[in-house]
Amino acid sequence: MRLLEARELVVRFGSVRAVNGVSLAVMPGEIVGLLGANGSGKTSTIRATLGLARPSAGHVRLFGAAPSAGSRRRLGYVPQTLGLWPDLTVSENLAFIAAAYRTPPPRLPDDLEPVADHIVGRLPLGSRRRVAFEAALAHAPGLLLLDEPTSGVGPLERTALWDRIHVAREQGAGVLVTTHHPSEAEHCDRIIAMVDGRVAMSGTMSALLDGKETVVVTTEHWPEAFTRLTTAFPAVALTGRAVRVPAASMAQVRAALDGTDAHLTVAPATFDEVFATIGRRR
């Protein structure tokens, strides 16, 4: 069963089509990443599929039916602002949120037990995020919506947060994640990238990156090479002292270098290189 589905969704605000013919679905046990710049239509898509914004055209389903307060109760949502009460303790937050969903408060993971009576607003961000996850998962939701779920935390805390998301997935929940970052996207089974209200690209990470290449230019004269190449190609980047030119051929790069002495190799494109290219406005 599709947990969440949109077909040919259109959302209009006045004469602006914020969402323009988007189709997407989230199945049980999968993590779907939704990518897109501000104004690409991500938020309007999510709001419409939850029944919080009225679609102008198209078809939306939440747990196989028209979205309603009842179906929204089967969601777990972690907003970027976390949705916790900063002046309540960890246990009070969990009890309060569980009561709102009419479920018993969740048991805290062992490593959060020592902070059960701490005021949430005074905890480090990594711990606050963990608490927000536990609060959102307490009623065993069928679908999790996560807005940049690991923003602001360190690398080790980030893997711990993802562990929790994968446990929910393994228990059958579907997960829709909005993210901008490769270290989050690598956890997604599928990526849907939106540009100007449409789906610009979708598929698994490996399929989206497969075959995409970048010409890597190394030279002592890197400032000169960088300046020449940025004039010729819009998506040039500097990594250390190497100049990277995505979506270009060796011959094109050689020509643009116009005689600058340089060593050229071809490397697989990175997440940023692939997604920055599709995200470029006309």
Next chain:
Amino acid sequence: MTFGLRGVTVQQGGTTLLHDIDLELSPGTLTAVIGGDGAGKTTLLRSLVGLVAPTSGQVHSTPPGCLGYAGAASGVYRDLTVEENLRFAAAAYRLPRDLIGQRIAELLEVTALAASRARRAAHLSGGMRQKLAFACATMHHPELLVLDEPTTGVDPNSRAELWRLVARTLADGTTAVFSSTYVDEAARADHVLVLDRGRTLTAGPPETIRGGVPGQVVRLDGVTSEAPSWRRGRIRHAWIAPGARRPAGAAPIEPDLEDAVIVAALAASATRHREEAP
């Protein structure tokens, strides 16, 4: 000249925010300061720009007139328009009056903000606001550019533009340092400093950090192991410390920067536990 910190410790209200930090910013290079919330990134950058006085140690920085700084989330005045922000920065850096118009036009062009010059900063997207903060911080062609979390909340497209702006200033000879919570962003830098609870977790050029992992990193592929492990998408990587036995069926892999930083964090946490044990 070389900028940086030598043996810098910062204590505030009984808490040690930075502990004995060394950081050398070689001229014309880009340095990444990586760490999570509370790691000490902002304190480090603020001590570099003179907004935090170290309790001990030395800070080698530029005079304020040669320094460009964009603080986390507050590099611009939200009530002012794009152009007013730039004019304010030009006045604050005492740009000669006859150069102001030309410099602002130049910055509006490279940041592609010309069409939004009359918009209030509060109404810009995250990416545009970061580009504006960058433009203000580089108004006076600083020798040292300090950017606190320039890519937080910025989509890949705007992020690429921002990094191109940084690269352009490096090509002009500026020395730059930025902070981020994302390890993959450190791969762009010449030098990386990873902080954890105010201490140096690991430091060096990205390839040195990757090459310097003690022991081995392996792919678990469903193999169960006592070794500390972490998730990379659907698979798990594990750290086999020097002298520990590699589980049968776990294939050694070449760690990337993310793996290397996680191993450094695991090693530090193991040391802490040993020290705290009775």
